[in-house]
Amino acid sequence: MTEKISLLVVQSNPVVGNIAFNKQIVIDHLQNNNSDLILFSELMLTGYPPEDLILKPAFMKKVHEAVDEIVNLSIGKHSTVILGTPWLDEGNLFNAAVVIHDGKILHKHYKMALPNYGVFDEKRIFSNGEKVSVIDFKGLNLGIFICEDIWVNQTITEIGEQQIDLAVSLNASPFDINKINEREKKAIEFSKSIAAPLIYVNQVGGQDEIVFDGSSFLNDQDKVIYKLNHCQSESKEFIFDEDHKFLIEDTFSDQTDMNDVIYSSLILGLRDYVEKNNFPGVVLGISGGIDSAFSAAVATDALGPSRVKGILMPSKYTSIESNTDASELGNNLGIELMNIPINEIVNSYDNTLNDLFSGTEKDITEENIQSRTRGAILMAYSNKFGHMVITNGNKSEVSVGYSTLYGDMCGGFSVVKDIYKTDLFKLSEWRNKNKPSLSLLDKNEIIPSNIITKEPTAELKEDQKDSDSLPPYDVLDKVLYHLVEKESSVKEIVDQGFDKELVKRIQNLLYNSEYKRRQAAPGVKISERNFGYDRRYPITNAFRDMEN
Numbered sequence: 166m167t168e169k170i171s172l173l174v175v176q177s178n179p180v181v182g183n184i185a186f187n188k189q190i191v192i193d194h195l196q197n198n199n200s201d202l203i204l205f206s207e208l209m210l211t212g213y214p215p216e217d218l219i220l221k222p223a224f225m226k227k228v229h230e231a232v233d234e235i236v237n238l239s240i241g242k243h244s245t246v247i248l249g250t251p252w253l254d255e256g257n258l259f260n261a262a263v264v265i266h267d268g269k270i271l272h273k274h275y276k277m278a279l280p281n282y283g284v285f286d287e288k289r290i291f292s293n294g295e296k297v298s299v300i301d302f303k304g305l306n307l308g309i310f311i312c313e314d315i316w317v318n319q320t321i322t323e324i325g326e327q328q329i330d331l332a333v334s335l336n337a338s339p340f341d342i343n344k345i346n347e348r349e350k351k352a353i354e355f356s357k358s359i360a361a362p363l364i365y366v367n368q369v370g371g372q373d374e375i376v377f378d379g380s381s382f383l384n385d386q387d388k389v390i391y392k393l394n395h396c397q398s399e400s401k402e403f404i405f406d407e408d409h410k411f412l413i414e415d416t417f418s419d420q421t422d423m424n425d426v427i428y429s430s431l432i433l434g435l436r437d438y439v440e441k442n443n444f445p446g447v448v449l450g451i452s453g454g455i456d457s458a459f460s461a462a463v464a465t466d467a468l469g470p471s472r473v474k475g476i477l478m479p480s481k482y483t484s485i486e487s488n489t490d491a492s493e494l495g496n497n498l499g500i501e502l503m504n505i506p507i508n509e510i511v512n513s514y515d516n517t518l519n520d521l522f523s524g525t526e527k528d529i530t531e532e533n534i535q536s537r538t539r540g541a542i543l544m545a546y547s548n549k550f551g552h553m554v555i556t557n558g559n560k561s562e563v564s565v566g567y568s569t570l571y572g573d574m575c576g577g578f579s580v581v582k583d584i585y586k587t588d589l590f591k592l593s594e595w596r597n598k599n600k601p602s603l604s605l606l607d608k609n610e611i612i613p614s615n616i617i618t619k620e621p622t623a624e625l626k627e628d629q630k631d632s633d634s635l636p637p638y639d640v641l642d643k644v645l646y647h648l649v650e651k652e653s654s655v656k657e658i659v660d661q662g663f664d665k666e667l668v669k670r671i672q673n674l675l676y677n678s679e680y681k682r683r684q685a686a687p688g689v690k691i692s693e694r695n696f697g698y699d700r701r702y703p704i705t706n707a708f709r710d711m712e713n
Contacts, residue, residue, distance in 0.1 A: 170201045171402055171405075172201065172402065174364060179208075181214070182215065188235065195244060205246070205248050214284070220260060232263065239266060247264050247309065247335065258290060261450070272298060277293055279293050284339055306331075320421075321358050324359060332467040338368075339378075340690075341377075342423070353388065353389070362384060369396060370437050374687040379393055379396060379397060385411065405599060435463060437468070450539050454621060455586075460581055462596055473501075474500065474552055492511060494612065528650055532623075538572075553576075553578060555577075560586075564695055567634065582689050583695045590617055632683070641671065644667070650692060672709065679703070679706065
C-alpha cells in the first residue's frame with residue numbers, strides 16, 4: 166500500500182425483515198460518502214437475527230434483489246462497500262460479507278464459525294464457509310471476518326502463512342454485562358495472533374429481547390484505540406496510513422460507565438420494541454413498589470412522558486404510603502396517572518365464587534383475583550387505546566414463580582425481566598443521580614426514595630411482605646445467579662456457604678415455575694443468561710439435583 170485509505174464504520178440500527186429500510190441505509194451511505202471503504206455490520210440487509218425468515222424463498226428473493234440494486238447504484242461511485250447479508254449459493258444458505266465496487270461483486274466471504282449457543286442458532290440455518298478471505302484492496306492485504314470467525318482458534322489455523330495488513334470483522338454481537346470486555350479482549354488476542362490491527366463494526370438496536378449495543382471499535386493489536394458510542398447509531402470515518410496505523414485525531418479515553426450502558430440498553434430495547442412494532446405508547450400498573458417504579462422510569466426515559474400511561478389500582482390492602490409514593494412517582498415523571506380502585510370488582514368476584522368455594526379457607530386464590538383484576542384493566546386499556554402493557558416481574562420473581570399468570574404477568578414486554586431485585590435497587594439509585602445517555606427525560610431524582618428503601622410487598626393481604634414467602638433477596642439472588650447463570654450444582658452452591666435445604670428449595674421453585682416463564686412476555690436481555698433464548702428447559706421436568 167502506497168497511500169492512505171479512508172474507512173467509514175457504519176454502526177446502524179436495521180429492522181429485522183424490513184429489507185427496503187435496511188437497503189436504504191446502505192444506499193444513503195454509498196451516495197453521501199466518498200470513503201475508500203464503507204463497512205456495515207453482520208446481516209445488515211436483513212437485520213439480526215432473521216431466524217426462519219431466511220428459509221422463505223420469497224424473502225431470499227427480496228434479499229438478492231436488494232443486493233442487485235445496491236450493486237447497480239455503486240456504478241461510478243468511488244467507495245467499496247463490505248455488506249453483511251445472507252446469501253444463497255447453489256442451494257446453500259450462508260452468512261456472508263459481500264464486497265461491492267463499481268457495479269460488481271468482487272468477493273464473497275462466508276462465515277466459517279457458526280455459533281450455536283445462547284441467543285445463537287446459526288448451524289440450524291446456515292452452511293459454514295471453509296475459506297479465510299484475504300483480498301487485495303489498494304495494495305493492502307485486507308482480511309474479512311464475520312463475528313464468531315475471530316473467536317475460534319480454527320480461524321488462526323486457516324489463515325496459516327497468509328499476510329494480513331488490516332482485519333475487518335462484521336458483527337451482530339448482543340449485549341450482556343460481560344460482553345463488551347469479552348469482545349474487546351478477544352479482538353485484541355486475535356489481532357495479536359495475526360500481527361495486524363482490526364476494525365470491529367457492530368450492530369446497534371433492540372430486536373425482541375436482544376439488544377445490540379454497538380460499541381464498535383478499532384484496536385492496534387495491543388489495545389483499543391477508539392470506540393464508537395454505545396446504544397447509538399453512528400458513522401465515523403478513519404484514516405489508515407502507509408505504515409499500517411490508524412490516524413486518530415480525536416482524543417480517546419475509555420470512560421464507559423457500565424451502569425449507563427445497562428440502563429441505556431434497557432431504554433433502547435424498550436424503545437425499539439415499541440417503535441418497530443408501531444405501538445403509540447405504553448401503559449403499566451403503578452403500585453408504589455420498586456418494580457413498577459423502575460419500569461415507569463425506563464419507559465419515560467425511552468419514550469417521553471406523553472407516551473407513558475400509568476394506572477394505580479388500589480385494593481383494600483393498598484397502604485396510604487403506596488398511594489402517596491405512586492402519585493409522587495407520576496408527578497416526578499410527568500406521566501398521566503389514572504386511579505381505578507378495584508374493591509368493587511374484587512367483591513363481585515368473591516360473591517360470584519362464594520358458592521363454588523363454600524367450605525374452603527381463603528388463600529392465594531383470592532389474592533390472585535386482585536392481580537388478575539388489575540391485569541384485565543390494563544389489557545382493556547391496551548385494547549381500547551393501543552398502548553402496549555409493560556409487565557413488571559423482575560428476574561428474582563420470574564425465577565421462583567412469585568407472579569400471577571394472567572395477572573401481574575399480563576403484558577407485551579418487560580423492562581425488568583432480566584434484572585435481579587437487588588440489582589434493581591442499585592440501578593434505581595444510580596438513575597436518581599444520573600441522566601442516562603439515551604434518556605428523553607432531562608431530570609434526576611425521579612424515583613421517590615421511600616420506594617427504594619421500604620420493604621417490598623405485593624399488598625394482596627393484610628401486612629404482607631415478600632419475605633413471608635421468599636428468602637431475603639440478597640440471599641435469593643446469589644443462589645439464583647449460581648443456579649441460572651452458572652448452572653452450578655447444589656453441592657457447589659452449598660460449598661460457598663449457603664444452607665443446603667434453602668438451595669434445594671430455591672432450585673425446586675425455579676424448576677416448578679418453568680410453565681409460567683413459557684407464557685411470560687419477552688424482556689430486555691442484559692445478563693449472561695436470560696430466560697428466553699439463553700435457557701431452554703423442559704416444562705415437564707422430574708430432575709432435581711439432590712446431591713449430598
